[in-house]
Amino acid sequence: MSQTPPERDDTDAWLPEVQPETYGISPELVRSVSEALESGRQAEARDLAAELHEADLADLLESLDRDERPQLIEALGGDFDLEVLTYLDDSVREEVVEALEPKHIASSLSDLNSDDAVDIIEDLDEEAQQRVLAALPQAERMVLEESLSFPEDSAGRIMQRELLAVPSSWTVGETIDYMRASKDLPDDFYDLYIVDPKHQPIGYVPLSRAMRTRRPVLLTEIMNEDMRTIPIHMDQEEVAYVFRQYGLVSAPVVDDAGRLVGAVTVDDVVHIIDEEAEEDLLKLAGVQETDLYSAVLDTTKARFTWLLVNLFTAVAASVVIALFEDTLERIVALAVLMPIVASMGGNAGTQTLTVAVRAIAMRDLGSGNALRFVGKEILVGLVNGLMFAVVAGVVAWAWFDMPSIGLIIAAAMVINLVVAALSGALVPLGLEKVGVDPAVASSVVLTTVTDVIGFFAFLGLATLFLL
Template sequence: MSETELPDLEREQLAGDDESGAKQAATNQPAPNQLDEDDRLKPDFVDAVLEAVEEGDVDAARALVAPLHPADIADLFELTPEDRRRDLAAAIADQLDADVFAEMNDYVREALIDALDARQVADIASELDTDDAVAIIEDMDVEDQREVLRAMEPDDRAAIEEALSYPEESAGRLMQRDLVAVPEHWTVGDTLDYLRGHDELLTDFWEIFVVDPAHKPVGTCALSWILRTPRGIAMADVMQREQTLIPVDMDQEEVALRFQKYALISAAVVDQSGRLVGMITVDDVVHIIQQEAGEDVLRLSGAGEGDINEPIRLTVRTRVAWLVVNLGATILSASVVGLFQGEIARFALLAALMPIVSALGGNAGTQTLAVMVRALATNQLTSSNTLRMLFREFRIALANGVALGTVGAVGSYLVLGHLQLSIVFAIAMMINSVVAGLVGVIVPVALDKANVDPAVSSAVFVTTATDVMGFLSFLGLAALWGLSG
């Protein structure tokens, strides 16, 4: 896609194009009047655009949207009710360029793309970096995909077909094929001449890769080093040999962690034989970091992707599945309660206090679980420190249990004045707190060892354990002691 993506920007600027200059000067800060202090589109602004669209005042809608950054136009679509997005798209069609599609939420984009024919989709994809084009095309069904690919230039098509041949969410899907690579024996001057002489090269890049004759990367060179080095020096003497290479089949989450750990701006992607096949830049990784880190909270709660633009049907399917699993689990704890129907019938107050014991365990277990899931996701929890963390959580759980048990015992005694009940209540809380701490570590670590995502499946095991143990310890102790009103 080198030819098309080149330098609209640069050409405009070098030519001092008037219109574009005026537009840019007006937006030195990104569209300040349309955005609130948190960079969100103001509701008034969204309403004004939609009103103009509804009244058929296409010019007014276009004038409003003109100063927006592509990311903000994408946001505008997400903030527009589903049934009005097509009208909006029709009204501002000429402002709806490839960059806007690249920034758009997957579901919103998919719905809009569905309305376009293969030719139009191919045009959009051709203007994007490989990774963005792939993001648009990979979600289409095979038939549509084939049609779009047929409508593309052979070069672009080859790039996308290659990307699609790598697993989903792998480095191969994330990388762009356009990059600047120079041979080891070149000087800085050779490199500068090459860059100035080749208009078809991509415009935005931050590092240059130095490769050997087999096209294997041997070093990386930040542009700032090149700028500060005399022309006669060899690239091999400017480049940094210590570099982080990304295998083309590496999972995107690992790619993101590697970028973060080593503070990378861009990195070379290599195939099985070590040849340079692409480049990943940090701006493509930033949203993955955000997404992967935010996913944990959604997975722990069984909310799936948690995408507010997801069709309701899919959302319900994901959430119901999780709720049914949990329903099954609560039946287990309910049957524990069932064992003690006799005690409860004799002393119904037990039924009022027992949910407190299980809720405490559930809350404490969720705390430990959240900490462990994060520590696993950020590679902080490894075999080296698992045992130490288990012991750490045990001590925390014991301290929590003693504190809460004491508060619970004193409080319940003051209110209900039943000493034995309060003692049983306190002991059950302590037991359940410790159980919560232990399962809160053991469950996610064991699932992780078994290559199951601990964020997805831990919660149901932990809360089932704390529910069962909460009811069992409290009602069991009450039965043993023969408590009654």
Template sequence: MSDSEIDTPIAQTVPTPPTPPPERHDEDDRMNPDFVREVIDRVEAGDNEGARALVEPLHAADIADLFELIDRDDRRALAAAVADLLDGDVFAEMNDWVRDELIDALEPHQVAEIAGELDTDDAVAMIEDMEADEQAAVLSAMEPDDRAAIEEALTFPEESAGRLMRRDPIAVPEHWTVGQVIDFLRAEDELTTDFWEVFVVDPQHHPVGSVALSWILRTPRNFAMADLMQREQTLIPVDMDQEEVALRFQKYALISAAVVDPAGRLVGMITVDDIVHIIQEEAGEDVLLLSGAGEGDINEPLRDSYKARVRWLAANLLTALVGSSIIALFGAAIEQMVALAVLMPIVASIGGNAGTQTMAVAVRALAMNQLTRSNSLRTIWREIRLALLNGATIAILIGIGAGLVFGNPALGGVIAVAMLINIVIAGLAGVLVPLLLDRLNQDPAVASSVFVTTITDSMGFLAFLGLAVAAGLVSH
């Protein structure tokens, strides 16, 4: 071997360090698109272990978000890759449509196992929309106690306190001392782990008071619960609508509340974490109903979204014919002055916006129990005054502008008066239509927009064109 061969160093291959995975969240705490793409790329490449390693550190809510963000075709493949991570907490956080889609791919015993991990209210939300035969199969695979609780919950009306409540409130007799309660809480293994107050009941199991956990922890052991408890409490009837339940929590700043059956017996409790979801759901629902967009969920199947939206578009088409017929009555007048055709949409559009503003306020006030029979007249008078102020301001602006642009002060005066009239009518319609629908026991968020739009468009055209003829600008 030559010296040159001995002195030449042997080339060594330096391993390339693995590329670190993308950040899970961006600066706005949203799921990073690069991270989502990385997870899906690994699933498509058959690297299920790699995909699982990326998903495992995520919080249950973030795993739910991940499934909602990916394409429908990729969800089942990802579910298969991270099946052991899909526990009850993940399904509880998941969008209803996405959750139902994944549940359809599971066997009844798998759904039963997941439902058994959930609080009763979350389990009911997962099972209640199943087909009858699928629901029966899942229930039959559950533990007897869990099955009995869910079957009882399903007997209550949808979106009621009975569906929403948890069936394991902490209840103690009023003759117990603080020490007995503490010993009971420590000794019983089957008690719920999430509660903020202890309910005190009489021998017939009627709630007679409640005690916050903080009071129990800071009070000597020999104090009687009857002396410590707060007797004034907000009781929730089991058949109360969940929207009314949410309003009571908001009004009285509740953390939890006892649910009672028609006989006044304690049957469950509702906690504020459940109410947060209800408030969000009800608020979004009213906005979507006002627009006629149905449930408005981007994960909703295309056919369901189509059916929800097209019927309101068809209704708007019919109501638009009312405005068109009014324009047709003044067809000859419009031919004499092109400016009328130019200015008509402005009157209708501003009136429509004014009506929508008032309607949104009225619908929200009705939903929040701020607008009732006792203050209806005062609210109507308030909206009339507000409409007069808004109408006068916009009327002056459009009147001066139209008069200058078209060199016709009379035309400016006509559109100013028409604008004032239409905005006042819009304000009245925006509050009266929801009120009337509410009095007829109809949801004011569902159909108000159709009626208000019809009124503002029709009256805007009629007021403007009618005043133009009355002022002698054109002949009819």
């Protein structure tokens, strides 16, 4: 006789308990592996790391000290999966490759898809590349060298050569039999590409559709002819846009003659989108590449140039302040209050700038809607300027007991926030128009404009009305 479970008010108690740390590695694991390596217990370190996913093992390697990484690799020995390299930071990847035997790299590369193999090799220095390629069989070396000959950020670099291309005369049954018998298919694929006698793609069939169609049906009867092909020299950012725009999971790559030479899959595009977003974020801060794992000297050199540029922009703002030296000597309160105007303008401009740069990168902002965007940002700057003008004016008035200073900082606040909004919108649009990456140069120009205008408006109005 079945029994009905008792009624409970807490319905959530019937749900399965979710562990807080389902993914990733814990600090305890990193500490345990580090202690095992320091104590010479390599077998224990190997047991702790051997069952980790490739991505988690990469995180573990990055978390260890520089001298501990080769020890862990030595402990893992032949169990070290080369796919781990695809998840590593570039600087750490070079260290790991140096610790690996070329023969192990060569044998492991043969087990990877061509796009993953290229991803591993392309970021190595020239000496490491030659050492790895020399250890490969000639046929595989030629394929990788051809992929490396394409531009660095092109579709030719990120495509995988392993794909399923079948003649237009085949049936579903023939294709299924071929897939079962072939040993050269990629580990994961989503679409079957239909090619004509010139090996040019004429359509595709999703794998799921082929598997639920009867064997005698021709592939041409169920194929999609609306296919987005990727030219082999297309920039990877353009590839990501095509995938995002049309909701693709894979797309064929064609050479200059239109022949099918490879395929790009959505997992590659996810990496591209991540890389491009990271690149834009770093450029906005004046950093060329992530340097979390780089040496102190390398990081210092990489940041010096950008800081030097910012020094000159700061000098420009200081020149404006020097023009009103007499005013500052007579009214000391101005020196206390003037950073407020410049800071508010800089922050407001950065907000607009960030939205504009992101919209340009996503192709949501262009000549068609630029005027509307600029107009909206000016209105936002004006409204915010008026509201903060009241706040800043009252504070300055109460602080120094001078109504005139309150009115001047209020007027300067409105002017600078409007100019900041206008600059934050126009600077990236203008740079994009002349072919300069807005993510690289926009912040320098914006900072200079908001500082110069902020100081000039505030001190200029003070000079005009107080002296």
